[in-house]
Amino acid sequence: FLYFIGMATADNMMNRAGEAFRSNDFTTAEALYSAVIGMQPNNAKAFSNRSAVRMKLGEFASALKDAESCTRVDPGFAKGWGRHGAALQAMKHYDAARNAYQKALQLEPTNGSYKEALDELSKLVADGKGIATDDGREEYYFRRSVDSGVAAMKEGRYDEACRLFTKAMNQTSAAKAELHILLANRSAAHLKANRTLEAMDDAREAIQICPSYARGHCRLAAAALERQDMQTARSAIDRALEVDPDASVARELSKNISLRETERARAAENEASAAQSTRENVAKAVASSTKLDDAGPVSRETASTAGPPPGSRHTVSYAYCRVCSEYGHTARDCPLRKK
Incomplete structure (x- = not known):
């Protein structure tokens, strides 16, 4: 009893899938055919029809797998070989597609569509088009x-x-x-x-x-x-x-x-020149500092005759005091000495 219910359900799904296919609702059709295959794994017609649906969806590799399953379940089903040939042709495997259509035509010699496809594929293979071999x-x-x-x-x-x-x-x-x-x-x-x-x-x-x-x-x-x-x-x-x-x-x-390379050489040359210039400037600064150190401090005797240094607060007398080291008075008149 359950078996006949399953059969009736599968037949119903097949009919609904066919209606969806004719309405161009390929997604629904694929789902329904898949449900039928899940219930009846040896349903060659369901595999064949789902192959046709997947061709419409542009899923050529999946369509080929369904066609192979169909012909494996029922090698004498001409339409399965036709689906096989159509999928291979879409994938540009013209030589293999021609072989599939030859089998379909052998099983159904009066089918004009198989004959037309076979003639077209034979010409393509002869012209070296598509993919004729596995290599x-x-x-x-x-x-x-x-x-x-x-x-x-x-x-x-x-x-x-x-x-x-x-x-x-x-x-x-x-x-x-x-x-x-x-x-x-x-x-x-x-x-x-x-x-x-x-x-x-x-x-x-x-x-x-x-x-x-x-x-x-x-x-x-x-x-x-x-x-x-x-x-x-x-x-x-x-x-x-x-x-x-x-x-x-x-x-x-x-x-x-x-x-x-020229740019890098020029940059390196400029860098070396700048470094040399820096070294020369440092050397000059060091030499100048050394000369100042070598001159030593001005002696008191020299200072007493040379006059006060610039900026001195004594501007009238140039006398120099050896006691307090100030200008403007002598040692005899030094305020510190008197104090």
Whole structure:
């Protein structure tokens, strides 16, 4: 009894899901088909229909999984193979999609839509379009990551560019031949994001893989220049020009490094000149002080004939008293002596 209630409920949900699909309410349709699959895991039609819903939602990978589940449950269900082919075609896996449509057409030879899709896919594969093999599939995703990374760089999204270049590098078989290029690209992204140490590390790894890669040496020079590491910058750019004398990027960077070296040399020269001037001024001041000390105090005899010093309160008499060391009277007339 409970089994028949479950069947009736599943059928009801299938009908409601179909109505939602026809009304373009794909989210509701997906939820209802998922509920049916939860109740009946071997319902090939539910898997097939949910695959169609997910295609409408643009979830091609999920649609492919549903189609695979459908054909696994019922290998003789032509529509399941049609769903399989549609999902693969949307993902540009044209060769695999063609194989799926061939199976669908074998099971349902009168279906014109399968025949049209098969003809279209055969032409695409013959023209070398899309992803025809598993190796080609990996190459496609690798190239898409690289192109997206380059686009992110142009748009100023440097962190996203680093992520995409890293993703491309992780696709080892496809990335192996271009790993040094990817490292140089990520070095440039790190530098734009002000991560100079990471930029230098990537550049060094790139030129370790391919020592004759001029752009890798340029990346190292640019990062070193930003860190004021002039020795590394000069060494790297000289190496870049050595392996590729016609590299315009290297020549331009070499000019910038030379300009920075000239500025630093001039600044060092000015600093040394200022330090020398300071030392000379100090030496002159010390010498002048020494001369004053060597002159010694004025003797009383000299003072008695030379007159009072400037500012003295005695302005009439130039006599000097040896008793009180004052001007204006002699020792005989000194008030202290009299007192």
